[in-house]
Amino acid sequence: MPPRNQAQRTAAPLIPEKPTLSKLRDAAARCRACDLWKKATQTVFGEGASRPSLMLIGEQPGDKEDLAGHPFVGPAGHVLDEALAAAGIDRSDVYLTNVVKHFNWVPAQRGKRRIHKKPRYSEIKACRPWLDAEIAVTRPPVIVCLGATAAQSLLGREFSVMRDRGKFVPSELAPFVMATVHPSSILRAPDDASRQTQKQAFIVDLRIAAAQITKLRRAA
């Protein structure tokens, strides 16, 4: 169990008055509300359309994102780009972010690689005000959580991505909210055939979001 003061740490006091994306990004660059900043290169804040049709929320920046300072620019980001294109979703109409804004990692047993480490509940909670502010400012009509960490932290610990992927669920986050796998899980598939199968299933889920975006546009 973390010390009491650590369990209560939160980025909430850092959220600027009358927030905009650029004010939030500037403030988050100085965030020290949990310990994840210590090992990371920089804060990787969300990026994309200021009035997106779709917000995609992952777990945390990866190694490449940490170095570049931008979300979803590494191998998982390439898988995501291809899947978005296949689903007919324009990336310029999307806002991409993570539940945690600093890269959490441990050194590889051999070599210099930095191995992704899942953030703790206390770290996700500390970082949540940034995500809430991003949602409040951009007001996406459709949100898709990518992977179990994002889905369970936003939709409840009982949420199962395998059971409930591709289905809209009631949520206060946005009018239409669903979850699917994280694109990095596709990269971990044991062989090409299963990678292709998983990628197709990911595209099917994103097409459900795309269809909802089209419906909303037609109704507007």
Ligand code: SF4
């Ligand atoms: S992970 Fe989030 S709460 Fe923790 S230091 Fe980084 S920005 Fe702040």
